[in-house]
Amino acid sequence: MLGLAPALIVLAAITIAPAGYLFLTSLTPLNLTMPGTAWDFSGPHYNYLDLWEDERFLRSAWFQAHLSVATVALQLLGGLGAALLLNRDTPIRRFGRSALLVPMVLPPIAVGILWRVMYTVDISPFHRFMAWIGLPVPPLTTDPDFALWAIVLVDSWEWFPFTMLLVLAALQMIPESPIEAARIDGANGWQMFRYVLFPYIAPTLVVCALFRLIDSIKAFPLIYVLTSGGPGDATTVTNYYAFVQAFNFSLWGYASAIATLMVATIFVISWIIDRLGGNSDGRHD
Amino acid sequence: MDGKAATRRGVLQAGAAAATAPAWLLAGKAPAYAQAAKPFAGTTLNISCWASPYARFIGEYLPEFTEATGIRVTYDTPGFPIYNQRADLELSTKGSAYDVLNITFIFTSRWIGAGWFTPLDEFLNDRNRTPADWDFADFLEGSVRPMKDRQGRIYGAPWVADVLCGGSGRFDVLRQQGLGMPDTFAELERAMAAIHMKDDIPAFIVENHYGWVFIPFLQGFGGNVFRNPPDDLFPTLDSAEAVEAAEFLAKLLRQYGPPQAIGYNVDQTTLAFRTGRVNYQVNNHAFLVPASEPGSRVRGTANFSLIPAGPKGRFPGIASHAWGIPVGSRRKPAAWEFIKWSLSKELMNRMVNEKGYAAVTRASILNAPGFRERTMVNGFDMTQLYIDTLALAAQGHMRYRTVHVYPQANAQITQALERIISGQMGARESLRQAQQNTIQDLRRAGIRF
Numbered sequence: 001m002l003g004l005a006p007a008l009i010v011l012a013a014i015t016i017a018p019a020g021y022l023f024l025t026s027l028t029p030l031n032l033t034m035p036g037t038a039w040d041f042s043g044p045h046y047n048y049l050d051l052w053e054d055e056r057f058l059r060s061a062w063f064q065a066h067l068s069v070a071t072v073a074l075q076l077l078g079g080l081g082a083a084l085l086l087n088r089d090t091p092i093r094r095f096g097r098s099a100l101l102v103p104m105v106l107p108p109i110a111v112g113i114l115w116r117v118m119y120t121v122d123i124s125p126f127h128r129f130m131a132w133i134g135l136p137v138p139p140l141t142t143d144p145d146f147a148l149w150a151i152v153l154v155d156s157w158e159w160f161p162f163t164m165l166l167v168l169a170a171l172q173m174i175p176e177s178p179i180e181a182a183r184i185d186g187a188n189g190w191q192m193f194r195y196v197l198f199p200y201i202a203p204t205l206v207v208c209a210l211f212r213l214i215d216s217i218k219a220f221p222l223i224y225v226l227t228s229g230g231p232g233d234a235t236t237v238t239n240y241y242a243f244v245q246a247f248n249f250s251l252w253g254y255a256s257a258i259a260t261l262m263v264a265t266i267f268v269i270s271w272i273i274d275r276l277g278g279n280s281d282g283r284h285d
Numbered sequence: 286m287d288g289k290a291a292t293r294r295g296v297l298q299a300g301a302a303a304a305t306a307p308a309w310l311l312a313g314k315a316p317a318y319a320q321a322a323k324p325f326a327g328t329t330l331n332i333s334c335w336a337s338p339y340a341r342f343i344g345e346y347l348p349e350f351t352e353a354t355g356i357r358v359t360y361d362t363p364g365f366p367i368y369n370q371r372a373d374l375e376l377s378t379k380g381s382a383y384d385v386l387n388i389t390f391i392f393t394s395r396w397i398g399a400g401w402f403t404p405l406d407e408f409l410n411d412r413n414r415t416p417a418d419w420d421f422a423d424f425l426e427g428s429v430r431p432m433k434d435r436q437g438r439i440y441g442a443p444w445v446a447d448v449l450c451g452g453s454g455r456f457d458v459l460r461q462q463g464l465g466m467p468d469t470f471a472e473l474e475r476a477m478a479a480i481h482m483k484d485d486i487p488a489f490i491v492e493n494h495y496g497w498v499f500i501p502f503l504q505g506f507g508g509n510v511f512r513n514p515p516d517d518l519f520p521t522l523d524s525a526e527a528v529e530a531a532e533f534l535a536k537l538l539r540q541y542g543p544p545q546a547i548g549y550n551v552d553q554t555t556l557a558f559r560t561g562r563v564n565y566q567v568n569n570h571a572f573l574v575p576a577s578e579p580g581s582r583v584r585g586t587a588n589f590s591l592i593p594a595g596p597k598g599r600f601p602g603i604a605s606h607a608w609g610i611p612v613g614s615r616r617k618p619a620a621w622e623f624i625k626w627s628l629s630k631e632l633m634n635r636m637v638n639e640k641g642y643a644a645v646t647r648a649s650i651l652n653a654p655g656f657r658e659r660t661m662v663n664g665f666d667m668t669q670l671y672i673d674t675l676a677l678a679a680q681g682h683m684r685y686r687t688v689h690v691y692p693q694a695n696a697q698i699t700q701a702l703e704r705i706i707s708g709q710m711g712a713r714e715s716l717r718q719a720q721q722n723t724i725q726d727l728r729r730a731g732i733r734f
């Protein structure tokens with residue numbers, strides 16, 4: 001135990017202390033324009049009570065859920081599809097693997113700028129092309145019906161290679177014998193996938209879902225660059241709402257309460273998915 | 286560290302240099318004999334301002350400041366909202382990262398009231414630091430007033446007094462329809478209907494900072510943001526007048542605006558004006574004047590006017606922005622040298638003559654012979670437009686804007702208008718939501734009703 005002490009101290013310093021400070025701040029009405037609010041614990045539960053009465057917060061959580069579910073689903077499907085297509089060692093597929101990784105290695109701001117251009121009707125090659133073929137597309141980021149989906153599309157484009165990469169690795173770890181056996185038994189493509197490949201890659205998909213779900217809750221740069229939370233509040237997801245409360249209104253206590261709730265949510269989701277992952281892990285052992 | 290090095294001897298040397306050679310220092314060019322007297326040589330100042338024509342011009346003149354004083358400058362000019370977020374956070378920490386920052390009009394009460402800026406009186410009243418002929422009294426009183434606290438201490442030296450005006454990049458199209466510049470809301474609506482998509486040009490645009498551009502419409506219909514600012518800050522965003530104003534502006538943008546009209550920030554709006562891609566807009570004077578710059582496609586067709594009047598009157602947005610020294614700066618004397626240089630009569634005159642800058646804050650320049658001629662755009666007297674608009678400040682209609690919780694209302698107004706213009710909600714419902722949210726945000730900020 002004593003030997004672990006240095007590691008535990010470092011862990012406490014870099015993770016537990018900031019989280020603890022965040023939680024303590026969330027118990028105060030800290031407003032940077034009013035220094036006296038910094039250590040005012042006279043109403044430690046006020047911020048949390050306020051959250052449940054704050055319709056904008058609840059709506060932001062709803063938008064967050066939409067964004068997270070849609071991006072994770074699209075990324076898993078896209079990544080899985082791409083991995084299955086590229087699961088052969090030919091020169092073209094090797095090139096395809098490298099090329100498809102490009103979105104993931106771009107800085108998020110570069111992705112945001114790129115797609116900002118793509119979504120700006122006046123200058124977008126995509127919009128011009130669609131108009132040219134007679135299928136004009138309405139402005140996506142300023143239309144409340146499409147704005148969140150515009151973010152979903154970009155986030156999925158940026159991060160589906162992550163799933164692709166992990167699933168490809170998992171596919172290449174599958175032994176040849178069950179595949180050969182299924183082939184001899186006359187399994188078609190779907191049966192091969194469903195009954196042979198999928199059980200092997202399911203744990204990997206769970207891990208991908210976990211990572212991408214956590215990351216989707218942290219979505220910020222794309223929203224900041226593409227929509228600034230608008231139109232109206234159509235893309236104001238929870239962490240963007242916390243950002244506005246802190247950086248636009250200086251309400252750091254309230255923003256900390258939102259952040260604390262988000263951290264707790266991530267822990268809970270991680271735990272649930274970890275449990276699910278543990279179960280699926282045992283299925284094909 | 287630099288601040289310490291600059292004390293006593295440095296300040297005395299600076300004062301002596303300023304007192305004996307103000308002309309060269311203020312003009313930004315040092316004669317050879319003065320090269321040795323650079324008390325702040327080697328100092329590096331960190332300066333930031335939001336992207337505006339003045340800020341751009343200062344960036345172009347900065348090498349002369351460095352040459353004259355030996356002070357190096359790290360200078361950045363992000364967009365307006367990004368600047369405000371960054372400055373707000375930086376100031377709140379009372380850190381020393383910045384030595385000179387713009388005091389944004391909308392944040393004057395909050396930043397000055399919180400004690401985040403240094404009073405400039407000690408610099409202004411010290412003849413060793415500020416020669417009499419620098420003449421702070423020359424700055425337009427209206428632009429200085431928001432930069433003072435309740436005790437009358439001055440925290441900012443204004444570099445712009447900006448006003449909202451109407452501008453048509455393709456006035457020839459209006460003429461062809463037998464129309465002049467719209468002077469009332471009713472004329473505006475008729476004119477936009479008449480010119481929309483003439484020559485394939487959408488008729489109308491305003492920037493998507495509706496917390497700024499919507500207010501003249503709101504007040505023109507008889508509404509306001511708060512019940513009686515600054516004393517009574519109960520929001521009045523869901524009044525019948527507000528609903529009428531929001532429906533009016535939303536109609537203009539939806540029916541006569543370009544696609545993605547709510548995506549136009551001030552840079553895009555200004556570019557659309559200069560390139561003739563949208564005909565008419567309500568925009569800041571400082572952003573309309575560049576229509577006369579080389580490269581503008583509307584130099585020969587632009588025309589301007591006071592912002593149109595509503596049924597209850599004409600209420601143009603009027604705002605001043607100023608240079609200030611953050612309280613945490615460790616290079617305050619050098620920072621003051623920068624402020625003196627950047628707002629000197631000589632440099633502002635050069636900006637007028639060399640860049641066509643027109644939104645000046647010095648009365649002596651505004652009233653100087655020849656100023657009007659130099660700021661004419663396509664034969665239009667932009668100086669008179671500026672003076673006439675500034676005169677409307679006497680109505681006191683801008684009081685809503687300098688209260689410390691306006692940023693909260695500003696965010697709600699902008700979101701509410703976005704919802705209405707994008708068709709997400711009707712005006713009544715959206716403004717009711719904005720009203721509830723603003724009350725909630727103001728309560729959270731400590732306002733008691």
